[in-house]
Amino acid sequence: MRVLMSVLLGGLVTLSVVSALAAGSSGSSGGAPVSPGVQLTPEQLAHKHYNLGLKYKKKARKYEEKALAAADKPKKQQKYLKRVTTQYERMVKNQIIALQNNNEFYQAMSELGYGYRKLGEFKKSIRAYNAALSIKSDYGEALEYRGEAFLAEGDFEASKRDYLSLVRLNPELAAMLMAAYTRWIADDKSGAPEAKEFKSWIKQRDSLAQALSSNPGSLNNASEW
Numbered sequence: 718m719r720v721l722m723s724v725l726l727g728g729l730v731t732l733s734v735v736s737a738l739a740a741g742s743s744g745s746s747g748g749a750p751v752s753p754g755v756q757l758t759p760e761q762l763a764h765k766h767y768n769l770g771l772k773y774k775k776k777a778r779k780y781e782e783k784a785l786a787a788a789d790k791p792k793k794q795q796k797y798l799k800r801v802t803t804q805y806e807r808m809v810k811n812q813i814i815a816l817q818n819n820n821e822f823y824q825a826m827s828e829l830g831y832g833y834r835k836l837g838e839f840k841k842s843i844r845a846y847n848a849a850l851s852i853k854s855d856y857g858e859a860l861e862y863r864g865e866a867f868l869a870e871g872d873f874e875a876s877k878r879d880y881l882s883l884v885r886l887n888p889e890l891a892a893m894l895m896a897a898y899t900r901w902i903a904d905d906k907s908g909a910p911e912a913k914e915f916k917s918w919i920k921q922r923d924s925l926a927q928a929l930s931s932n933p934g935s936l937n938n939a940s941e942w
Contacts, residue, residue, distance in 0.1 A: 763819035770811035770828055777804035777835065801835075808832040823852040827859040834866045842866045857887040864894045868901055873915040880922070888930075895923055 757765065777800075784797035812829035815822055830845030846863035849856055864879035880898075883891035898919045905912055 759818040763815045763822050763825065766811040766815040766818070767822065767825045767828070770808045770815065770825070770832070773804045773808040773811065774828070774831065777801050777808065780804060805832050805835045809836070821852060823849040823856060823859070826852070827856060827862065830859065830866070831862055834862060834869070839866050839870045843870070855886055857883060857890045860886070861890040861894050865897045868897060871911075873911060873918075877915075877918065884926070888926075891926070895919070895926065899923070 780797045780800040784794050784801060787794040787797060809829060809832040812825045812832060815825040816829065819825070826845050826849035830842045830849065833839070833845060834842035843863060843866050846859045846866065849859040850863070853859075860879045860883050864876045864883070867873070867876035867879065876894075880891060880894050883894060902916050902919060905916075
């Protein structure tokens with residue numbers, strides 16, 4: 718597991734940065750002050766910063782909604798988008814501290830990947846999801862989020878694999894990834910051959926998913942998958 722964390726954190730941030738973040742976590746991470754003489758265990762610290770990261774994620778999502786609603790007011794929208802970035806950066810910092818205190822915390826690894834993905838750092842995001850899935854291979858949230866990260870990176874084959882895994886593991890999460898595919902189709906203007914092929918694949922799988930939705934038990938016998 719020590720090797721796993723060296724790969725994860727080594728690829729994401731330097732160890733000196735991680736140490737600095739942990740040392741300054743009581744001030745910069747937004748955590749509640751700890752009473753004098755009370756020392757939290759590493760497990761307690763991990764959960765504290767994991768939960769703080771989730772709070773910043775929630776705040777970021779609220780600002781994303783406000784930015785979307787302010788589409789006709791560019792200056793106001795930019796203000797909200799800056800706040801989105803700040804909240805996701807705080808989220809990332811707290812998940813890093815959580816992982817330093819518990820290097821098997823796969824949920825924190827997945828949330829770290831989420832934060833990096835939202836900041837546009839897709840390679841770091843994918844490494845974090847990979848680390849989470851190396852501990853719990855059937856962690857559906859990491860699969861769904863990684864599928865979106867692969868999509869953003871243009872790695873369509875890898876994204877397909879995550880989608881097909883989700884179809885059997887968690888159809889609801891597969892539907893979420895399919896929704897991300899649909900949004901991507903609406904936005905993509907590249908015209909690249911591989912993108913066209915992927916769009917065709919998406920439409921076929923979406924039609925098949927809808928046809929099978931009324932009979933989930935038939936999914937394992939569907940040779941088209």
